[in-house]
Amino acid sequence: MTTVKEILLCNFDNDYLQKKFRAYRLQTALVILLTAVMGASEWIVDHAIDPAAASGLIWMRLAYVWLLIPAWAIRRAPSHRSATLMALLTLLLAQIHDIAILRQLDGGLSTAVMSFVFYPLAVTLLCLGFSIFVNWLALALVTLSPFALAATGWLSELPNKLYGLIIWPTSIFLACICVTFAMGYHRRYLLERALEDASNTDALTGVANRRHFQHLLQRETSRLLRLAQPCALLMLDIDHFKRINDNFGHPTGDRVIKALADACTLNTRDVDEVARLGGEEFAVLMPGSTTEGAIHLAERIRQYIETMGFRDDLGHVIPWTVSIGVASLENSEQSMASIESLGEQLIGNADAALYAAKNAGRNCVKSL
Numbered sequence: 607m608t609t610v611k612e613i614l615l616c617n618f619d620n621d622y623l624q625k626k627f628r629a630y631r632l633q634t635a636l637v638i639l640l641t642a643v644m645g646a647s648e649w650i651v652d653h654a655i656d657p658a659a660a661s662g663l664i665w666m667r668l669a670y671v672w673l674l675i676p677a678w679a680i681r682r683a684p685s686h687r688s689a690t691l692m693a694l695l696t697l698l699l700a701q702i703h704d705i706a707i708l709r710q711l712d713g714g715l716s717t718a719v720m721s722f723v724f725y726p727l728a729v730t731l732l733c734l735g736f737s738i739f740v741n742w743l744a745l746a747l748v749t750l751s752p753f754a755l756a757a758t759g760w761l762s763e764l765p766n767k768l769y770g771l772i773i774w775p776t777s778i779f780l781a782c783i784c785v786t787f788a789m790g791y792h793r794r795y796l797l798e799r800a801l802e803d804a805s806n807t808d809a810l811t812g813v814a815n816r817r818h819f820q821h822l823l824q825r826e827t828s829r830l831l832r833l834a835q836p837c838a839l840l841m842l843d844i845d846h847f848k849r850i851n852d853n854f855g856h857p858t859g860d861r862v863i864k865a866l867a868d869a870c871t872l873n874t875r876d877v878d879e880v881a882r883l884g885g886e887e888f889a890v891l892m893p894g895s896t897t898e899g900a901i902h903l904a905e906r907i908r909q910y911i912e913t914m915g916f917r918d919d920l921g922h923v924i925p926w927t928v929s930i931g932v933a934s935l936e937n938s939e940q941s942m943a944s945i946e947s948l949g950e951q952l953i954g955n956a957d958a959a960l961y962a963a964k965n966a967g968r969n970c971v972k973s974l
């Protein structure tokens with residue numbers, strides 16, 4: 607069961623906030639658009655309050671069209687941080703715009719004091735995609751800004767007592783509603799992350815699966831094109847694995863496959879990515895590594911496996927070795943190639959090197 611503390615702590619995690627923003631940014635933009643429509647159509651209410659002054663205020667009401675700009679900008683914003691700033695500023699300006707109109711109506715502020723409730727409500731929906739702290743801050747801003755304006759004398763007609771009676775219960779209630787929304791999103795986030803992990807991970811070994819490996823390869827080859835960084839790839843295949851299966855059984859074969867995944871993970875750096883491509887074939891993607899560095903690592907893994915030995919449940923020693931193919935991509939001459947063709951080239955070369963290692967008698971490392 608998720609605690610409120612866990613939910614609050616998530617709001618300091620950039621990845622969480624970025625995902626949350628992406629999940630809700632369309633809604634945020636739509637709420638701003640709706641605010642523009644509401645702001646303009648309130649002209650009808652202006653007429654009911656003060657028909658004489660309302661005629662001259664049509665342009666100020668139509669000026670709510672400015673909200674299209676932040677709606678568009680938030681929809682396109684690359685990060686939750688810039689979107690948060692835009693949203694807070696938009697809310698404040700929209701409220702000041704509204705107040706500026708009401709001030710010009712005879713009895714506008716006292717008659718339309720209920721309309722201030724719209725802003726805390728809008729905050730609750732508009733800020734769903736942001737941190738819970740931003741939700742509360744935005745609520746506090748739109749609740750307190752009329753008080754602050756009244757204190758400066760610019761909003762002297764605001765019926766402070768009535769406004770306070772309406773706004774405080776509303777805002778406190780909505781601050782609690784924000785927590786329940788945050789709890790809902792937190793559950794969704796955990797679920798999405800579990801699904802993402804499951805779809806990227808090989809169930810038997812816990813390392814990346816082939817699908818995720820393709821994604822990682824694409825990421826590294828694009829980095830290679832942008833930053834001219836080298837990138838190496840190891841292809842590993844257990845020698846005569848069919849015999850292990852035949853002699854010791856499939857479950858033991860599975861444990862040997864898992865042992866290879868563990869050996870790769872144990873012997874590689876944090877930046878290296880281990881993936882199971884299928885059956886008893888694995889890949890290790892090594893960002894920033896040259897062929898020499900990759901051969902060194904491949905030899906370390908090969909020796910580790912050769913010397914570690916493997917015993918099945920009955921204590922039988924299972925002899926096993928691996929063959930490893932090494933290939934790398936190194937900047938300059940790659941500049942004209944596409945990301946996909948670079949990836950295919952790297953896999954093709956590592957595959958060919960693995961084939962050469964098998965032909966050379968197995969239990970060895972070959973590079974191309």
Ligand SMILES: Nc1nc2c(ncn2[C@@H]2O[C@H](COP(=O)(O)OP(=O)(O)OP(=O)(O)O)[C@@H](O)[C@H]2O)c(=O)[nH]1
Binds near residue numbers: 964
């Ligand atoms: N236990 C187990 N076996 C698997 C798995 N996936 C594939 N295999 C077996 O892996 C074996 C692969 O055999 P081969 O491709 O002939 O290769 P090999 O016997 O390792 O021979 P070389 O690669 O040439 O050294 C087949 O018997 C497959 O049934 C798995 O998930 N678990």
